[in-house]
Amino acid sequence: xxxxxxxxxxxxxxxxxxxxxxxxxxxxxxxxxxxxxxxxxxxxxxxxxxxxxxxxxxxxxxxxxxxxxxxxxxxxxxxxxxxxxxxxxxxxxxxxxxxxxxxxxxxxxxxxxxxxxxxxxxxxxxxxxxxxxxxxxxxxxxxxxxxxxxxxxxxxxxxxxxxxxxxxxxxxxxxxxxxxxxxxxxxxxxxxxxxxxxxxxxxxxxxxxxxxxxxxxxxxxxxxxxxxxxxxxxxxxxxxxxxxxxxxxxxxxxxxxxxxxxxxxxxxxxxxxxxxxxxxxxxxxxxxxxxxxxxxxxxxxxxxxxxxxxxxxxxxxxxxxxxxxxxxxxxxxxxxxxxxxxxxxxxxxxxxxxxxxxxxxxx
Amino acid sequence: xxxxxxxxxxxxxxxxxxxxxxxxxxxxxxxxxxxxxxxxxxxxxxxxxxxxxxxxxxxxxxxxxxxxxxxxxxxxxxxxxxxxxxxxxxxxxxxxxxxxxxxxxxxxxxxxxxxxxxxxxxxxxxxxxxxxxxxxxxxxxxxxxxxxxxxxxxxxxxxxxxxxxxxxxxxxxxxxxxxxxxxxxxxxxxxxxxxxxxxxxxxxxxxxxxxxxxxxxxxxxxxxxxxxxxxxxxxxxxxxxxxxxxxxxxxxxxxxxxxxxxxxxxxxxxxxxxxxxxxxxxxxxxxxxxxxxxxxxxxxxxxxxxxxxxxxxxxxxx
Numbered sequence: 001x002x003x004x005x006x007x008x009x010x011x012x013x014x015x016x017x018x019x020x021x022x023x024x025x026x027x028x029x030x031x032x033x034x035x036x037x038x039x040x041x042x043x044x045x046x047x048x049x050x051x052x053x054x055x056x057x058x059x060x061x062x063x064x065x066x067x068x069x070x071x072x073x074x075x076x077x078x079x080x081x082x083x084x085x086x087x088x089x090x091x092x093x094x095x096x097x098x099x100x101x102x103x104x105x106x107x108x109x110x111x112x113x114x115x116x117x118x119x120x121x122x123x124x125x126x127x128x129x130x131x132x133x134x135x136x137x138x139x140x141x142x143x144x145x146x147x148x149x150x151x152x153x154x155x156x157x158x159x160x161x162x163x164x165x166x167x168x169x170x171x172x173x174x175x176x177x178x179x180x181x182x183x184x185x186x187x188x189x190x191x192x193x194x195x196x197x198x199x200x201x202x203x204x205x206x207x208x209x210x211x212x213x214x215x216x217x218x219x220x221x222x223x224x225x226x227x228x229x230x231x232x233x234x235x236x237x238x239x240x241x242x243x244x245x246x247x248x249x250x251x252x253x254x255x256x257x258x259x260x261x262x263x264x265x266x267x268x269x270x271x272x273x274x275x276x277x278x279x280x281x282x283x284x285x286x287x288x289x290x291x292x293x294x295x296x297x298x299x300x301x302x303x304x305x306x307x308x309x310x311x312x313x314x315x316x317x318x319x320x321x322x323x324x325x326x327x328x329x330x331x332x333x334x335x336x337x338x339x340x341x342x343x344x345x346x347x348x349x350x351x352x353x354x355x356x357x358x359x360x361x362x363x
Numbered sequence: 364x365x366x367x368x369x370x371x372x373x374x375x376x377x378x379x380x381x382x383x384x385x386x387x388x389x390x391x392x393x394x395x396x397x398x399x400x401x402x403x404x405x406x407x408x409x410x411x412x413x414x415x416x417x418x419x420x421x422x423x424x425x426x427x428x429x430x431x432x433x434x435x436x437x438x439x440x441x442x443x444x445x446x447x448x449x450x451x452x453x454x455x456x457x458x459x460x461x462x463x464x465x466x467x468x469x470x471x472x473x474x475x476x477x478x479x480x481x482x483x484x485x486x487x488x489x490x491x492x493x494x495x496x497x498x499x500x501x502x503x504x505x506x507x508x509x510x511x512x513x514x515x516x517x518x519x520x521x522x523x524x525x526x527x528x529x530x531x532x533x534x535x536x537x538x539x540x541x542x543x544x545x546x547x548x549x550x551x552x553x554x555x556x557x558x559x560x561x562x563x564x565x566x567x568x569x570x571x572x573x574x575x576x577x578x579x580x581x582x583x584x585x586x587x588x589x590x591x592x593x594x595x596x597x598x599x600x601x602x603x604x605x606x607x608x609x610x611x612x613x614x615x616x617x618x619x620x621x622x623x624x625x626x627x628x629x630x631x632x633x634x635x636x637x638x639x640x641x642x643x644x645x646x647x648x649x650x651x652x653x654x655x656x657x658x659x660x661x662x663x664x665x666x667x668x669x670x671x672x673x674x675x676x677x678x679x680x681x
Contacts, residue, residue: 015623061610063616063618063623064618064623089604089606091604091618091619091620091623093620115602115604115620116602116620118620152601152602153602154600154602154619154620156620182620182675183620183621
């Protein structure tokens with residue numbers, strides 16, 4: 001009587017729209033996933049223009065819209081944007097750091113049609129969380145979490161994990177349980193962008209990961225809630241991540257300036273032409289922009305991907321990671337144990353130390 | 364854990380086996396606690412008896428599988444006693460027959476119970492998982508899984524007292540099964556325990572036994588989960604977004620934070636009744652009355668509701 005969306009869809013089809021409303025953010029996390037030149041990228045789309053993008057995405061088949069950034073609540077017209085998303089019959093999901101939003105900011109968004117909130121915390125205690133965020137925010141985040149549950153919104157907590165907080169996974173799970181979160185994303189840092197710059201300071205040890213993994217397994221058995229999302233990171237699993245579920249396959253990102261991308265970092269890849277939703281229809285940006293088709297499907301693949309049975313599951317991994325670590329985005333993601341440039345990963349694992357300092361994302 | 368770790372002493376190993384029961388045996392399941400506290404409705408008690416009968420039918424099947432794993436006639440001579448206990452030596456005898464008397468005492472028709480038509484899919488899954496576990500296991504692990512009997516004597520004594528006190532409408536003769544188990548379960552458990560303590564020679568063997576016993580506890584727990592869910596009142600998750608599925612006319616798309624779920628027209632009819640006022644059981648009955656021509660419809664409805672709960676479309680939390 002049912003089937004779930006997106007299961008092995010043979011042809012590209014937009015299921016999920018990631019709407020990056022702004023790159024402004026009061027937090028300065030050293031693993032920020034925004035592109036390098038984020039500070040010079042302005043908020044180019046008005047609330048009404050986002051409305052048009054939402055309607056076009058829905059017409060392409062989109063079901064979800066993730067309202068993200070930067071920090072989406074840095075936009076003063078967020079309520080109007082949420083209303084546009086709900087009017088387009090999309091499921092609006094807010095990805096927020098909780099500031100400047102604040103608990104009081106949630107009820108108007110819920111009334112505008114918001115259904116679900118993903119709240120980031122940086123660690124299990126105020127001191128540790130604020131140290132990573134680079135700003136005092138933890139207590140306000142917890143207020144946002146409680147208010148979200150009080151309003152009947154679905155709540156996901158997201159924690160980016162690294163060398164300095166992996167030991168606190170049990171405390172994070174306890175906190176998520178106390179906050180009655182539906183889901184806890186224990187998201188190991190992806191070493192692209194800022195996180196790559198800070199890799200020596202953030203990359204964990206295998207022992208840390210194994211200990212955390214054991215905690216997750218035990219906690220999953222202990223209680224059904226919250227649902228725990230935990231995946232061994234690609235640097236340690238020997239398998240590349242199925243990045244974005246495949247390039248231009250089911251998920252489309254629209255950046256604050258209107259650029260339509262297959263992932264949040266793809267604009268930093270050289271030589272790719274993407275189109276802007278202010279100048280073209282979303283359908284054209286999705287179907288026809290040369291950059292969107294550059295790594296779609298399998299014809300771009302080289303060996304060992306080209307003949308690998310795993311390619312239907314991992315899509316050759318992450319193009320951005322291949323570019324950053326090997327200099328060519330069409331190479332096999334070095335996170336794969338079969339990749340010729342595998343050394344880039346193993347060497348990095350050996351370089352990471354407790355004493356390395358990180359730099360915060362600039363403002 | 365390394366394979367050459369030192370095995371626990373028999374005393375310590377037994378303590379660990381017992382600890383599994385202390386922590387995970389279904390005497391602590393909320394449904395069992397309510398049964399013994401006297402707060403189950405007649406309908407809930409009937410659902411339990413009707414469904415637990417399926418478990419009873421699996422026990423001799425499981426024991427026959429264990430018999431087939433042993434090359435030792437002394438072991439088989441002992442273990443075959445369990446088949447006689449459940450099936451009797453003649454028609455009208457044995458534990459299964461006693462369970463049917465319990466069914467009649469709570470107001471169920473024999474045929475309705477023996478037909479297995481109204482066994483909840485979650486209960487069927489749990490019981491089949493037990494037989495499957497035993498069939499795939501080696502003799503030692505299979506026997507270890509049966510050690511929940513160590514905890515069964517106590518639960519039966521408590522149950523008899525609870526029935527006499529709280530459910531006087533159940534004829535005392537119906538309790539004969541529970542009475543028989545107060546003596547049989549400890550005897551069986553003593554044999555099983557001695558066998559496991561003697562034959563789990565390595566640390567790895569012991570760990571396997573503990574895991575098997577824990578899995579068995581989980582299976583019994585799952586059985587009660589399913590029975591309990593049948594009397595809960597499903598409602599749509601507050602954040603679920605229901606909309607028409609533009610690509611499949613008549614179908615619904617239930618959108619959740621992490622997924623979209625396509626729901627057919629028949630599923631849609633069931634979801635419409637998930638308003639927090641009807642139990643899953645009542646919804647299944649309503650659908651059966653509407654569509655008497657569809658075979659197994661109550662099973663399908665429960666299966667659908669289980670699936671919707673798993674996917675987060677509905678909640679059955681109260």
